[in-house]
Amino acid sequence: ETGVTQTPRHLVMGMTNKKSLKCEQHLGHNAMYWYKQSAKKPLELMFVYNFKEQTENNSVPSRFSPECPNSSHLFLHLHTLQPEDSALYLCASSPEEGGLYTIYFGEGSWLTVV
Amino acid sequence: DQQVKQNSPSLSVQEGRISILNCDYTNSMFDYFLWYKKYPAEGPTFLISISSIKDKNEDGRFTVFLNKSAKHLSLHIVPSQPGDSAVYFCAAAGGTSYGKLTFGQGTILTVHP
Numbered sequence: 001e002t003g004v005t006q007t008p009r010h011l012v013m014g015m016t017n018k019k020s021l022k023c024e025q026h027l028g029h030n031a032m033y034w035y036k037q038s039a040k041k042p043l044e045l046m047f048v049y050n051f052k053e054q055t056e057n058n059s060v061p062s063r064f065s066p067e068c069p070n071s072s073h074l075f076l077h078l079h080t081l082q083p084e085d086s087a088l089y090l091c092a093s094s095p096e097e098g099g100l101y102t103i104y105f106g107e108g109s110w111l112t113v114v
Numbered sequence: 115d116q117q118v119k120q121n122s123p124s125l126s127v128q129e130g131r132i133s134i135l136n137c138d139y140t141n142s143m144f145d146y147f148l149w150y151k152k153y154p155a156e157g158p159t160f161l162i163s164i165s166s167i168k169d170k171n172e173d174g175r176f177t178v179f180l181n182k183s184a185k186h187l188s189l190h191i192v193p194s195q196p197g198d199s200a201v202y203f204c205a206a207a208g209g210t211s212y213g214k215l216t217f218g219q220g221t222i223l224t225v226h227p
Contacts (some may be wrong), residue, residue, distance in 0.1 A: 101164055108156070
């Protein structure tokens with residue numbers, strides 16, 4: 001059982017829809033991350049939150065909107081996405097952003113934009 | 115510009131033999147390296163890490179070697195088992211934030227019985 005839980009595991013949405021991905025970590029960590037894995041590309045960092053504050057936006061388009069209401073929960077709000085946004089979205093957490101900590105990943109949410 | 119590269123897309127090994135997965139990096143600021151394993155339809159699972167103050171770290175069947183001068187690291191799995199068949203990702207971090215991992219493309223390891 002993973003300490004980082006993502007829902008939904010699979011999502012199909014139209015380009016005009018608004019949906020959200022949810023992540024919850026049960027590890028007592030203070031840093032949370034969104035990563036994206038597109039087909040045939042490496043995992044790519046999208047956003048970092050440390051103690052609920054966003055510390056990194058890796059030039060992500062505004063149609064992706066993260067929200068971190070507390071250290072245990074992280075959301076990725078999606079609106080007016082494009083088919084090329086179809087990918088595996090991975091949430092991760094670590095004790096803090098700084099320091100040599102291991103980052104633990106959830107099982108991912110497979111997103112298909114039609 | 116890919117800062118972390120795994121040049122072998124795939125590797126096939128016989129059960130019981132050694133698997134060696136390689137990773138090269140270009141950013142001199144990287145000083146913390148991790149290996150993750152990923153099965154289909156699952157998230158990456160942490161395997162082993164190494165910081166730049168070491169050149170070797172061992173955990174059971176897994177050993178990671180770091181050659182800082184060559185900007186190269188490798189993961190050795192001995193002995194390899196069929197359950198090790200998965201995609202292996204190398205990741206690196208350093209500088210101002212160790213939370214910002216840069217990943218390689220992954221290597222598909224297949225261990226044949």
